[in-house]
Amino acid sequence: MLKVRVGQYSGAGRQPANQDFCGATAPGGAPLSTKGVAVALADGIGSSEFGRLASQAAVSGFLEDYYCTSDAWSVKHSAERVLAATNSWLFAQTQQGAGRWDKDRGWVCTFSALVVRSRTAHLFHVGDARVWQVQGATLEQLTNDHRVHAGGGRSYLGRALGVAGQVEIDYRSLPLAEGDTFVLTTDGVHEHVRAEAIAAAIAEHADDLDAAARAVAQVAEAAGSEDNLTVQVVSIEQLPAADRGELHRLANELPLPPPLAPRMDFEGLRIVRQLHASSRSHVWLAVDEQTGERLALKAPSTEAGADARWRERFLLEEWVARRVDSPHLLKPRGTAMPRHSLHVAFEYLEGATLAQWMVDHPRPPLDAVRAVVTQLARGLRALHRLEMFHQDLRPENVMVDATGTARIIDYGAVRVAGIAEENDPVPPGTLQYMAPECLRGAPGSARADLYSLAAIAYQMLSGRLPYGVEMARERSEAAQRRMRYRPLALLRPDVPAWVDEALEKALHPDAFKRFDDTAEFVHALGQPAPGSRARRRLPLAERNPLLFWKAVSLLLAVACVALLGLRASGH
Known part of the structure; x- marks a missing residue:
């Protein structure tokens, strides 16, 4: 959830009247996510008796009308439409009075606004007020002054609201991080106070921004x-997860990072070594130079990064x-420096992939398998509760650390209900672990993720896949339903029969004949269900089909010899 603190002060100072005006709106509920928090100030020109009215109209009109625009509009489009209308109204007032011949006596004002929506700050500016960002012990100016210097110490506003029928508004957007602080000032302040002094005053009164x-x-x-x-003064306390519109904007605006290499300094990180590389992305071990934390930095490959839709999927x-x-x-994981290129950072995990774990433990005890499967099931349930489906659960996408803690580590194929689109460039899952309905083109689901989890459990116990490679080759529902589950008892006679029953149900070709969720599957792995074949010994045909058919063949051979003997004796 977005949380922003705002402090403000406006006073006449040594002047008889205050021509400045400022305001802020921080709505609750849906408008907070669709429109965000808006902060604005304006400075009416002192030579006009209408300066105060102009600045008040500009700020009040913006804060009211911005929240009345369509939710389907972007922040930029909404604000620019509102400011264009505001400028037209101010210009009309100017034309009706003395300002028609002398703009210094018109309804004219400077204007600066900061809109914080989702994880982005949007700046709108015209005139010589300023928007700054606190950077340590000083400030970085984010806007340009629209003041023209005429020589001899004289200057005038090159751009302002109300001067002409149309006005050019400077716009800028930048990504946010929790803890960011912004400052908006009129020229009566920043022309007399150094940036370091402003930053110091804000730091001294950090708990009370009005006092700051x-x-x-x-x-x-x-x-x-x-x-x-x-x-x-605007302080970013908490940021929500980026929305899909935010992902689209970042995917289009952020450039690809440069080629990374060990010992390279990159946006406040020191690159250590490459952890993984594929045709779609590269993962590097990096160290945050301010905090010392080790991170897994993921960057798109050059080929994948050229696809705009893939870039959006990458940020997802x-x-x-x-x-x-x-x-x-x-x-x-966040980083100390703002993000200036397309990359994402995650926690760095010490350990081995589950694929390597299975190599190191070729015949693990049932309790060890249950422990890993239970943890993965909990991770999947956290996704499923938010209508997210992993779609590519496989041993290479699971890390197991030295304590035995298992984590799902890749979200590249996650399907999010509500924002998934037909043409999303979702990479296909690994065929050997993919549910049969997904092989036919069905979207991911909780039952499909359950199938993948059960396939991993079966492989951990047996070293093989439940249907071999045959299921991955079939694309018709009829052919898939003819597939027969290979009983685990043939490979692990020490595993209870009811565990085999649980796996067989979770791996059923028909999704609706599987368990309803992963918790039910984990429960079935832990104890026999009523009426299970827990104590029934499997017939030889199921335990060892090869031996069974050899025995049948031997009996048939003996019977044939006996029949031939009877015929011979009959002659």
Whole structure:
């Protein structure tokens, strides 16, 4: 959930009247996610008796009308439409009065606004107020002053609201991180106070942003400012997971990262070594140079990064990771530096993949298998509760650490109900672990993930897949239903028969004949169900079909010899 703190102060200073105006709106409920938090200030020109009215109209109109625009519009489109209408109204007032011949007496004002929506800050600016971002002990100016210097110490506004029928509004967007702080000031403040002094005043009053804004204004007045004084301070306390529109914007705006290499410095990280590489992405071990934390940095390959839809799918991995919470799912990690290129960062896990674990444990005890399967089932349930389906659960996508904790580590194929689209470039799962209905083109589901989990459990116990490679080759429902489950008892006679029953049900070709969810499957692995064949010894035909047919063949051979003997004796 988005949480933003705002502090503000506006005063006349040494002037008889305050021509500045500021305001902020932080709605609750749906508007908070669709429109975000808006903060705005305006500075009316002192030469006009309508300066205060102009700045108040600009700020009040923006904060009211912005939230009335369509939810389908982007922040940029909504704000620009509102500001165009505001400018037209102010210009009309200017034309009706003395400002028609002398713009210094019109309904004219500067304007700056910051809109925080999802995980992005949107800046709108015209005039000589400023928007800053706190960077350590100083400030970084994010806007440009639209003031023209005419020489001899004289200057005038090159752009402002209400001067002409149309106005060009500067726009800028930048990604947010929790803890970011922004400052909006009018020229009566920043022309008299150094950026370091503003940052120091904010740091001193970090718990009370209204007091911080007032302190900055007082410093400006003490430094000799004779203008109106307006300051707004915005602190980002908590950020929500990015929405799909946000992913689309970032996917289009962020450039591909440069080729990474060991010992390279990259956006506040030191690259250590490559962990994994595929045709779609590369994963690197990196160290955050400020915190010392080790991260798994994932970057798209050059080929995949050229596809705009694939870039969006790449960012969806981080979006998924930020929405789920389970000790058995890989967690995302933020970095100290803002992201300037297309990459995502996750926690770095020490351990081995489940594929390697199976090599190291070719015949594991049933309790060890149950422990891993139970953890993976919990991770899947955390996804399923949010209508997310993994679609590519396989041993290579599971990490097991030295304590035996298992985590699902890859979200590249996750399907999110509600935002999944027909043409999403979702990579196919691994065929050997894919549910039969998915092989036929059906979308991922909880029952499909259950099939993959059961296939892994079967392989951990037996070293083989339940249907070999035959199921992966079939694409018709009729052919898939003719497939026969290979009883685990043939390979692991020490495994109870009711475990075999649970696996057979979870691996049924018909999705609706499987367990309803992973918890039910885990329960069935732990104890026999009523009426199970827990104590029934499997017939020889199931335990050892080869021996069974050899015995049948021997009996048939003996019977044939006997019949031939009878015929011979009959002559």
